[in-house]
Structures are given as C-alpha cells and as structure tokens.
Amino acid sequence: MTATEEVTQTGLADRYGRVATDLRVSLTDRCNLRCSYCMPEEGLDWLAKPExxxxxxxxxxxxxxxxxxxxxxxxxxxxxxxxxxxxVDIVTRTTALSLRPEVSLTTNGIGLARQAQALKDAGLGRVNVSLDTIRPDTFVQLARRDRLKDVLAGLEAAQAAGLTPVKVNAVLMRGVNELQAGELLEYCLDRSYELRFIEQMPLDAQHGWSRDTMVTADEILEQLVDQFGLVPADASTRGSAPAESFLVHGGPQTVGIIASVTRPFCGDCDRVRLTADGQVRDCLFARTESDLRTALRGGADDDELADRWRRAQAKKLPGHGINDPSFLQPTRPMSAIGG
Known part of the structure; x- marks a missing residue:
C-alpha cells in the first residue's frame, strides 16, 4: 500500500460518505477592513496572542x-x-511537505503588492482576493476604509508574480453595490481575473443578515445574462467546487456564482476548517467545534491528533440548515472562522 493510499483510507470521512480533502486554515481573526457584511465599524475583540x-x-x-x-x-x-x-514561512514549510498539497490564499489584497513575489517564491499557487466594487466611494461605504487602490495594486502584483488564476470574490449588497455586477465583471474580464459572486451569508458579527435583503444568485444572473451572453458551463466539471460556472460569450472566460443560500451544495462538500486558535469546524455554519489546541499543547502525538480530527469530522451534519426555520447563526463571525 502506498502512502497516498494509506492516508486516503484513513481520511476525514463523515457519516454521509463525504471525504474532506480541502482544509481552510485561519491564521488570524484580525482584519484591516470593516466590511459591513462581516463586522461592525468599531471592529471586534480579537483573540489574545496566547490563544x-x-x-x-x-x-x-x-x-x-x-x-x-x-x-x-x-x-x-x-x-x-x-x-x-x-x-511566508508557513507557506514555505507547507509546500515542502513530502506529499505536497496545493496551497492558496484568500485575502482582501491589502499588502499583497509587497508580498506577492515572496509568496510565489515560497510555493503559493494562487490567490482569491475579495473585491466587491471598483468604485472608490462604494468601496469606502462597504469596507469603511479608503483602500481600494491597495486592493487593485495587490491584484496586479499577484498576476505579475504568477499567482494564477487570480480569483476575485464579490458580495453584492442591496442598496449599495447590487447594480454594479456588470462593471465589476468587465473589469475582471479585461484583466483575466476569474470573478465569482457570492450570496451574502449569515456570518456577520452583528447578526443583522436578512434573507429579504440578500441579493440572490438569480438576481445576479438576471443582471448579467444578456449583456455577457452567459450560458451554463459543463456541470460535470464542477465536482465539489462551490461555484456554478457560466461561459461568457461562449467562453473560454467564465464567471462563477456561489449560491450558498438559495442553491446549497452541502452534499458535495469536501471542506474542513481549522481556526486560528486551533478548533476544528466541520462546516462554515457549525455551532460546535472540536479542540485540537489543548491536546496538541498537552503532548498528544500525531496519531492521537489525527484520530481526534477524524472523530470531529465524522459528526458533520448533512447540510448547513440555513433554509430550516430553526437555523441559528454560528457564534463566531466569518472573520473568526476563515473562508
């Protein structure tokens, strides 16, 4: 039996036949923006360094x-x-593992212009950059910081460094940027960035999310379908990817829509999350976590930690339950969970 076969047979399986092979690792809960769909303007109480x-x-x-x-x-x-x-050192050490994984980064892009080449040299494969608008005034309204130029510079630097495909994640907010889908897509197409629109999810620290004010996937498509000649891409190539992909003017360029709320894809989920303070989350919307940090600091060996992780993932529920009347938002906001 090869090493690859062995780890696959003892992987992160749940009771519903899903196997997690995609790990999202949060490195910090801190952020230098204050996006309205994520946290309040005054920010949050950050995790203490010892945690x-x-x-x-x-x-x-x-x-x-x-x-x-x-x-x-x-x-x-x-x-x-x-x-x-x-x-950079964490990326370097991760890409040096004998069974080298694919390594990527989700970022708001601020500071990426300075670090893009170093991250590429460390082995980083690509980046996902959050960008909800290309209008400076709307950016300030959404992010509560005047940093649009820094984000755009970060995107350019990532492209130049070869961190490709450069992916852009956008959230449309009703009454703010909901009618800017077309201009954002044009901007990304002109620069060969891959744009994905994400339905606003109930992960804000304020718990102010409302289904009534969420811009849906169908509304986004309605804005774009005629102008860009959108047609669905081959669904058989989607796999466990969260985004539905659409060809622009027949392809090859595409735009994606992640309809986490209106068209859940939980049945194909292959993700697991590790928070910055060492907690395993089997779902973005989980209301429970499994503590690895205490065992790690208590002297547990690798086999014991792996076993704890397996047991944590085995408890994963069949779906996130957003559309269930009993749904409750997770206690942690997105900034403390990781995307």
Whole structure:
C-alpha cells in the first residue's frame, strides 16, 4: 500500500460518505477592513496572542492533515492572513511537505503588492482576493476604509508574480453595490481575473443578515445574462467546487456564482476548517467545534491528533440548515472562522 493510499483510507470521512480533502486554515481573526457584511465599524475583540496557534503549531497540524488524513488542498485565510507575520514561512514549510498539497490564499489584497513575489517564491499557487466594487466611494461605504487602490495594486502584483488564476470574490449588497455586477465583471474580464459572486451569508458579527435583503444568485444572473451572453458551463466539471460556472460569450472566460443560500451544495462538500486558535469546524455554519489546541499543547502525538480530527469530522451534519426555520447563526463571525 502506498502512502497516498494509506492516508486516503484513513481520511476525514463523515457519516454521509463525504471525504474532506480541502482544509481552510485561519491564521488570524484580525482584519484591516470593516466590511459591513462581516463586522461592525468599531471592529471586534480579537483573540489574545496566547490563544493563537504558533507558526510551528499551524505547520504541525497542516502536516498531520496532509500526511495522516488525506488533505490535498490547503487554503490560508483570516481574518486577513497577510497580517500574519510568519505567513511566508508557513507557506514555505507547507509546500515542502513530502506529499505536497496545493496551497492558496484568500485575502482582501491589502499588502499583497509587497508580498506577492515572496509568496510565489515560497510555493503559493494562487490567490482569491475579495473585491466587491471598483468604485472608490462604494468601496469606502462597504469596507469603511479608503483602500481600494491597495486592493487593485495587490491584484496586479499577484498576476505579475504568477499567482494564477487570480480569483476575485464579490458580495453584492442591496442598496449599495447590487447594480454594479456588470462593471465589476468587465473589469475582471479585461484583466483575466476569474470573478465569482457570492450570496451574502449569515456570518456577520452583528447578526443583522436578512434573507429579504440578500441579493440572490438569480438576481445576479438576471443582471448579467444578456449583456455577457452567459450560458451554463459543463456541470460535470464542477465536482465539489462551490461555484456554478457560466461561459461568457461562449467562453473560454467564465464567471462563477456561489449560491450558498438559495442553491446549497452541502452534499458535495469536501471542506474542513481549522481556526486560528486551533478548533476544528466541520462546516462554515457549525455551532460546535472540536479542540485540537489543548491536546496538541498537552503532548498528544500525531496519531492521537489525527484520530481526534477524524472523530470531529465524522459528526458533520448533512447540510448547513440555513433554509430550516430553526437555523441559528454560528457564534463566531466569518472573520473568526476563515473562508
């Protein structure tokens, strides 16, 4: 039996036949924006430094996920991961693993212009950058910070460094940027960025999300379908990807829509999350977590940590339950979970 076959057979399976091979690792809950759909203008109480996993602890848990549990993709997230001082070293050590995973980064792009080449040299494959508008005034309204130029510079630097395909994630907010889908798509198409619109999800710290004010996937498509000649891409190529893909003017360029609320894709989910303070979350919307940090700091060996992780993932529910009347938002907001 090969090493790859062994880890696959003892991977992160749940009771519904899904196997997690995509790990999202939050490196910090801190962020330098205050996006209205994520957190209040005054910010949040950040995790204290002793609560955070150290760089060595992050790399050890990532290594266990890859070598013991069959994880093949690592996405570093935040908060804002570029705020993590040890980010480049963490990426370097992750890409040096014997069963090298695909490694990517989700970021707001601020500071990416300075770090893009170093991250590429460290082995980072690509980036996902959050960008909800290309209008400076709307950016300030949404993010409560005047940093649009920095985000756009980060995108350009990522492209120049070869962190491709550069993907852009956008959330449309009713009454703010809901009618800007077309101009954002034009901007991305002109620069060969891959744009994906994401339905606003109930993950804000204020718990102010409302289905009535959410811009739906159907509304986004209605704005774009005629102007860009959108037709669905081959659904058989989607796999476990969260985005429905649409060809622009017959292709090859595409635009994606992640309809987490109106068209859930939980049955094909292959993701698991590790928070910055060492908690396993089997779903973005989970209301329970499994603590690896305490066991890790208590002297548990790799096999024990892997076993704890397996048991945590086995409890995953069949779906996120957003459309169930009994649904409750998770206690942690998106900034403290990781995307």
């Amino acid at each position: 955070l996993l150290t760089d060595d602890e992050v790399v050890r848990l990532v290594s266990i996920a890859v070598t013991h549990l069959g994880v093949r993709e690592i996405r570093f997230t935040g908060g804002e991961p570029l705020l993590r001082r040890g980010l």
